[in-house]
Amino acid sequence: MRINPTTSDPEVSIREQKNLGRIAQIIGPILDVAFLPGKMPNIYNALVVKGRDTLGQEINVTCEVQQLLGNNRVRAVAMRPVDTRTTSPIHKSVPAFIQLDTKLSIFETGIKVVDLLAPYRRGGKIGLLGGAGVGKTVLIMELINNIAKAHGGVFVFGGVGERTREGNDLYMEMKESGVINEQNLAESKVALVYGQMNEPPGARMRVGLTALTMAEYFRYVNEQDVLLFIDNIFRFVQAGSEVSALLGRMPSAVGYQPTLSTKMGTLQERITSTKKGSITSIQAVYVPADDLTDPAPATTFAHLDATTVLSRGLAAKGIYPAVDPLDSTSTMLQPRIVGEEHYETAQQVKQTLQRYRELQDIIAILGLDELSEEDRLTVARARKIERFLSQPFFVAEVFTGSPGKYVGLAETIRGIKLILSGEFDSLPEQAFYLVGNIDEATAKATNLEMEKVKEIILSTNSGQIGVLPNHAPIATAVDIGILKIRLNNQWLTMALMGGFARIGNNEITILVNDAEKNSDIDPQEAQQTLE
Numbered sequence: 001m002r003i004n005p006t007t008s009d010p011e012v013s014i015r016e017q018k019n020l021g022r023i024a025q026i027i028g029p030i031l032d033v034a035f036l037p038g039k040m041p042n043i044y045n046a047l048v049v050k051g052r053d054t055l056g057q058e059i060n061v062t063c064e065v066q067q068l069l070g071n072n073r074v075r076a077v078a079m080r081p082v083d084t085r086t087t088s089p090i091h092k093s094v095p096a097f098i099q100l101d102t103k104l105s106i107f108e109t110g111i112k113v114v115d116l117l118a119p120y121r122r123g124g125k126i127g128l129l130g131g132a133g134v135g136k137t138v139l140i141m142e143l144i145n146n147i148a149k150a151h152g153g154v155f156v157f158g159g160v161g162e163r164t165r166e167g168n169d170l171y172m173e174m175k176e177s178g179v180i181n182e183q184n185l186a187e188s189k190v191a192l193v194y195g196q197m198n199e200p201p202g203a204r205m206r207v208g209l210t211a212l213t214m215a216e217y218f219r220y221v222n223e224q225d226v227l228l229f230i231d232n233i234f235r236f237v238q239a240g241s242e243v244s245a246l247l248g249r250m251p252s253a254v255g256y257q258p259t260l261s262t263k264m265g266t267l268q269e270r271i272t273s274t275k276k277g278s279i280t281s282i283q284a285v286y287v288p289a290d291d292l293t294d295p296a297p298a299t300t301f302a303h304l305d306a307t308t309v310l311s312r313g314l315a316a317k318g319i320y321p322a323v324d325p326l327d328s329t330s331t332m333l334q335p336r337i338v339g340e341e342h343y344e345t346a347q348q349v350k351q352t353l354q355r356y357r358e359l360q361d362i363i364a365i366l367g368l369d370e371l372s373e374e375d376r377l378t379v380a381r382a383r384k385i386e387r388f389l390s391q392p393f394f395v396a397e398v399f400t401g402s403p404g405k406y407v408g409l410a411e412t413i414r415g416i417k418l419i420l421s422g423e424f425d426s427l428p429e430q431a432f433y434l435v436g437n438i439d440e441a442t443a444k445a446t447n448l449e450m451e452k453v454k455e456i457i458l459s460t461n462s463g464q465i466g467v468l469p470n471h472a473p474i475a476t477a478v479d480i481g482i483l484k485i486r487l488n489n490q491w492l493t494m495a496l497m498g499g500f501a502r503i504g505n506n507e508i509t510i511l512v513n514d515a516e517k518n519s520d521i522d523p524q525e526a527q528q529t530l531e
Contacts (some may be wrong), residue, residue: 011275019035019039021033021034021039021047022035022143023049024073027246027488028079028200028246029051029078029201029202029243029246030075030076030078030243030246030247031047031063031075031076031077031078032073032075032076033047033063033073033074033075033076033158033185034071034072034073035072035073035074036072037072039072040068040072040074041065041074042067042301043066043067043068044064044089045064046063046064046065047062047063047064047074047076047315048060048062048063049062049063049066051059051079052105052416054258056201058364059492061078061079061080061249062078062079062219063076063077063202064076064077064079064206065201066243066247066361067176067247077200077201077202077205077237077243077246077247078200078202079202079206080201080504082313083280084310085091085200087388088213089213090206090209090210090212090213091209091266091314092213092270093214093271093366094269094272095274097258097273098437099275099276100224100272100273100274100275100279101123101273101274101275103273104121104332104337105121105122105123106119106120106121106122106332106337106338106409106504107122107124107280108119108144108150108404108408108409109117109143109146109147110150110407110408111139111142111143111146111286111321111391111407112321112388112389112407112412113321113323113325113328113389113391114183114308114321114328115409115412116342116345116346116349116356116389116409116412116416117323117325117328117330117333117346118306118307118308118328118330118347118412119306119327119332119338119409120280120282120305120306120324120332121280121306121330121332121334122225122273122278122280122303122329123225123272123278123279123280124280124281124305124306124309124331124332125268125271125281125283125303125304125305125306126280126282126283126304126305126306126307127233127283127284127285127297127300127301127304127306127308128140128282128283128284128285128306128310129285129297129310129366130285130286130287130309130310130311130312130322131287131288131289131290131294131310131312132284132286134310134311134312134315134322135310135315135320135321135322136231136232136284136285136286136310137162137166137192137231137284138321138393138395139308139310139321139323140229140231140282140284140398141173141395142190142393142394142395143156143171143172143229144179144227145394145404146178146228146406147227147394149406150406150429151225152189152321153189153217153225153226153227154189154191154222154224154225154227155179155189155190155191155216155225155226155228155229156190156191156193156210156211156212156215156218156226156227156229157170157190157191157192157193157211157227157229157231158193158195158207158210158211158228158229158230158231159192159193159194159195159196159207159231159237160204160207160208160230160231160232160233160235160236160239160256161195161196161199161204161207161232161235161238161239162196162197162214162231162232162235163196163197163247164196164197164198166231167192167194167196169239170192173356174192174325175272182315184447187221191211191214191526193207193210193211193214194207194274195207201239201240201242201243201246202239202243203239204235204236204238204239205236205239205240206244206265208230208236211228211230211384212228212267212270212271212279215228215271216270216279216478218277218309219276219277219278219279220274220276220277220480222277223276223277224277224361225278225280226277226278226279226280227279227280227281227282228271228279228280228281228282229282229283230279230281230282230283230284230503231283231284232283232284232285232286233283233284233285233300234285234286234287234288234296234297234300237256237257237260237263237296238262238296240257240259240260240263241255241256241257241260242279243257244256244257244258244259245257246483252295254295255292255524256295256296259484260295260296261299263286264299264300264303265303268300268303269303283300283304283467284330285297285300289311299474301460305330305331305332306328306329306330306331306332307327307328307329307330308323308328309323309324309327309328310322310323310324311323311324311327314386319386319387319389319390319433319523320390320391320393320396320434321391321393323349323389324353325349325386325389326350326353326357327401327408331347341413342409342413345413345416345417345420348416348420349385349416349420350421351384352381352385352388354383355375355378355382356378356379356382356383356386357377359371359378359379363379365431373461377422377425377459378405379424380425380429381419381422383429383433384419384427384429385416385419385420387429387430387432387433387434388415388419388432388435388438388441389405389418390432390433390434391405391435391436392404392405392434392435394406400434402434405435405436405437405440405503406407406436407436407437411436411437412437412502413437414438415435415437415438418438419432419438424438424441424442424445427441427442427450428445428446430444430448431444431445431448433443452487453485453486453487454468454469454486454487455467455468455484455485455486456482456483456484456485456486456508457482457484458478458481458484458491458496458501458510459478459479459480459481459482459483459496460476460478460479461477462474462476464481467503467508469506470505470506471503472503473503473504473505474502474503474504475500475502475503476498476500476501477498477499477500478498478499478500478501478510478512479498479500480496480497480498481495481496482494482495482496483495483510483515492514492517493517493518494516494517495510495515495516495518495521496510496514496515497513497514497515498512498513499511499512499513522526
């Protein structure tokens with residue numbers, strides 16, 4: 001459809017010759033277009049609006065037909081044109097059953113908690129579930145980094161309705177890592193398709209299908225294994241809901257479009273493995289208000305082979321990736337697929353963590369001392385496992401200051417089995433936090449042992465007291481004064497403004513009103529405080 005929008009009534013002969021239509025109504029990104037009898041376009045056909053506006057600026061808008069309204073009118077949603085040498089329709093049928101490849105194999109990611117407890121299927125669909133700010137996009141970027149290094153292959157990234165800044169950051173990081181080579185584009189391994197949150201809903205609704213069509217091109221034409229990343233699949237549903245309302249459809253549950261399941265199915269069923277190649281899809285799923293029963297994430301679940309659930313509670317503890325080991329699931333975690341050793345180890349981890357979760361209420365009310373010896377041991381091992389499943393990311397090195405780690409599945413299983421066997425019961429749980437394999441944890445424990453506090457001197461109502469290892473349990477008020485801490489042969493001095501101290505189980509907890517290192521104290525301010 002090529003018309004000048006400023007022309008109110010094009011000549012009928014020209015309209016018949018070129019199959020032109022006339023814009024009858026515009027509501028936001030929705031256009032109603034009238035055609036001559038017998039010249040009606042089909043649903044999903046592209047219409048092109050070209051001309052100049054009242055200011056003389058060029059108009060070039062691509063629209064997609066969504067509804068046939070009758071009376072020779074159609075309703076279309078506005079998008080944007082794409083300049084390219086090769087074109088392919090984004091609306092296609094799913095591969096025939098006889099073309100599908102039913103072989104099952106694990107896709108190793110190098111992320112401990114994922115590979116152990118919710119392994120990904122090669123050619124499957126994986127969902128990253130979580131609310132705002134728990135690390136979905138960072139996890140996707142780490143997966144891209146790890147898989148590019150370990151497996152190679154081709155990547156297609158579909159940015160559906162997310163922040164422009166995140167898309168720019170991803171592009172710059174891919175340039176730095178060499179995944180994108182601007183000097184020689186033939187060596188680049190990724191295609192990026194963006195329909196950011198500032199775009200009209202039609203563009204956001206179709207960018208997922210556009211990315212999928214590119215992935216299908218690599219699978220069918222180049223016969224390659226493709227990784228398709230979609231961030232965020234919820235925005236695909238959200239854009240469809242906006243368009244549905246503008247098209248005048250009756251909303252369904254929670255205001256979503258009545259065609260939610262159908263639209264989701266048309267996208268998800270095309271993501272599969274064929275005998276020519278596979279498409280493995282990893283999709284970030286925003287969960288509104290952390291409600292997993294919301295129709296948008298709930299509809300997505302039915303299509304997924306594995307779900308990686310990101311927990312706000314773990315993120316609050318500083319455990320990253322904040323993957324919930326109990327809520328995350330995978331259809332691949334079966335003995336006949338992953339092997340007996342992997343399966344048994346994963347089940348023991350889940351049992352230990354589940355028991356720890358059951359005991360948390362008792363611990364909060366009565367404390368650890370009221371637990372049986374067996375339960376105390378379970379809690380200690382569960383906390384070590386929880387921290388061992390954390391991991392420094394390559395893409396987060398600038399934030400954490402720790403080099404990223406890629407940990408193979410065999411190393412992860414070995415480390416977990418050693419923790420469960422009790423071999424590391426004597427090591428502090430801090431040694432397992434943000435490390436790679438178990439050998440790094442033991443090395444970190446050795447360093448922590450060297451930094452262990454040898455003696456503490458603090459001021460109390462009864463004067464200064466010295467606290468050595470294995471001191472008898474006491475609780476005492478702390479006066480304004482000096483706190484001295486001996487680490488090996490070095491003393492650390494701090495000024496305390498009073499508080500309370502509790503000593504027991506070879507630990508000392510000091511709650512103070514204020515504390516400053518000796519080097520940070522301002523003498524004049526200190527004198528004024530004392531006066």
